[in-house]
Amino acid sequence: MGIGYSPEKSIKTIIPCEPVGQGGKWGHCPRIPSRAGPWKGGCKLLSASIILFFASHHSSRSAFSPGVPGPDGEASYTIRIRLSKADPVTQPFGRCQPLIDQARARGPVVTAVVYPVSREGVLGAVESARLGLIRPLLVGPGEAIRRAAAEAGADLAGCTLIEEADPVACATRAAALVRSGEAEVIMKGSLHTDELMGVVVSREAGLRTHRRISHVFVMDVAAYPKLLLITDAAVNIAPGLTTKRDIVQNAVGVAQVIGVEVPRVALLSAVETVNPDIPSTVEAAALCKMADRGQITGAILDGPLAFDNAISADAAKTKGITSPVSGQADVLVVPNLEAGNMLYKQLVYLSGALAAGVVVGARVPVVLTSRADTPASRIASTAVACLLARARTAQAE
Template sequence: MSSNTVRNTTWDELKVGDEASVERTATAQDFYLFAHVTGNVNPANLPGNEDKQPSAPSMWIGSLISAALGNRLPGPGTLYRVQNLTFHKRVRLGDKVIASVRCTEKLEKPLATFETRVTSVDGDLLAEGRAEVEVPLERIEADTNALPELILDEHDHFGKLVARAAQLPALPTAVVSPDDHNSLGGAVLSAQKGLIVPILIGERAAIEKAAAELDADISGYRLIEVDGHRAAAAKAVELINTGEARAIMKGNIHSDELLGQVVKRDGGLRTSRRISHTFVMDVPTLDHLLFISDAAINIAPDLVTKVDITQNAIDLAIACGVKQPRVGVLSAVETVNVNIPSTLDAAILSKMADRGQIRGGIVDGPLAMDNAIDTEAARTKGITSLVAGKAEILVVPNLEAGNMLAKELTFVGRAEAAGLVLGAKAPVMLTSRADNDRARLASAALAQFYDYWRTNGRPFEGDADVVVAKAAE
């Protein structure tokens, strides 16, 4: 019998006085899962509400007795007839408890009664009662790892990102053609959260119609009337160049139309860097933000373009507070193969970072997706690297790979995606009509941090920088 297998005690084997127990620490996951399964959303039992130390649902405590009976004694095959419980003390988040059962009487086959108790590790009685169960008559074994895996939203990276960005002065932002309820709604919400000061650019009638659909009051926002999306994009670029705005937010305009004005040689927002887009992903299974580039602008980047793509992504990660970002340059395999050009680019980018031609991060490649993001996969393949298994930035071979990766994480892995165009004179938020409110807010927060980093030469570090930032308004 393996360590993952539990075996029962049959009715014939069971003796009065037999006992068993299970230990469990009350975690936030337990409370959330119990709420999902039962539909009980009592705030007293959920983390994140006013009660900072929520108490465990009483029936969650009772379920631990069920686990002791079903897994330990009598074990697999056991079925309840009766269970009564008296609760004496509350179990709080983080408490370790012991659920124990002791056979008190064997009744007519297959019935037996058990004394049931739940105590703290210090011996305090939390709950007690009596159970009557049907004891299995035949040998049964069960695999404790047989349950399907669950993905929980354990980390709210975007919520923390937005809350921290709201400490900064609102960023004057040119909003290009916000003439539908989605794009205007994102701008209004970002303004309400204190992230941006929107400058609405476009056809007044269409914008006011969208505001009416939203029931939003936009009278306090500056509105610059121009005809057509291209003219609106050109006006937004002009506002950046004159210093009236410090960021651009895409509204109901095609990305190509907006970026065409951003990258034009005369009067655009070009710098010495190639512009690129970086997705920032809040992935439920990761304890950190995941940066993916480039998945929206550069279709088939050459090596020179990939240098700028990598540097732009590192700069954004640093601006968001990652001290020395770990960059995994992706390919299909983790070894250099002359027949796979992306492996050659990855190896060169890694060496360029070693030589200081790419600064601020630790770059390694080629890495396949599995060993870039999963420590066990990297260990299994014998990869020794400061990045493998711990990558915070993924540089993809081309736009197709990046776009598919970001959308798979979003629609299959339930990640949330925000993003920013980098390498221009100002950050550009390429919000999509499919983006939800949190994605729009997170994109505005990214623009806040990137603008602060570009202006001050260091990332925003929180409360200590607020006074300085507000004084500079």
């Protein structure tokens, strides 16, 4: 199977496959989703099904041409896909592009980049600066930062280097820059998450507020019609009811900043009914009542909801669930960190979703990226943090 990409924004691929109705060595492989078009058959390669499924969601024009079966009973199919201008293949930021445009339009935000001594750590900061999102303060050992920049081919012109030796000292210095008003965003570089967050959540750093710190992913999932927020998949391991109240309110604030005026929040569990043996169902019901009483504001909440009912109105209807959130959820609140982390990684690695992650609830937003994140994910995360920083400044004024 080969894929070629041309300036005409078309993809051509030859996929060996088994015609419908014939048995054979590939008969056990996954089938193409029915909406993949007039082409039918079993996939010889799982990657082929992913390509066809992608084509069904993203192509504005596509043509399916069956080939002639070979001596082994298999046929080749040619799929020509004409991509629209908004397609993620040609627009790598997808639905996050407007967020990047908005952040750029508001001017660069001074950002303390903590210990960027790896290729990825430097590139995230330099590329964000090149796009006009941030003015980076690179906090760390200067020699190691310059070495990483040379390896990445990154130009440090326009970046300010602030010399600090070890990761924790760098995080502490970044917190001091925030307290003094010299930085409006903190960005994780190459240190471990617990080293950075240990400083951020400490009382000594002076970054805590009256609200619990939490993490929010803003995700662009191709199969979903709008941006989808997932919380908390990175900070709070097993949150109780009070912490979940803050997690929800933090996520509502993020949703509003990116343009969702009244977010619809789905409180996820394994089932849709309250079951005392499943604590997340009880907490979901309590959170809904807290919203009714004004303890959570600015959003429409419903739960407990299973994942299918949260994102599919048809699934909810089949189960007899009437909900203002089902099929329209803007925010998914997971029961615990394990569930959230698995959900977001499944969407990224199986569905090709773009994830922009940010820590909220502190005095300033924190860009918390993974070493495995793509450049697009790092830039989108930075854009969300910049929008939050600008909203905070406007609110203070």
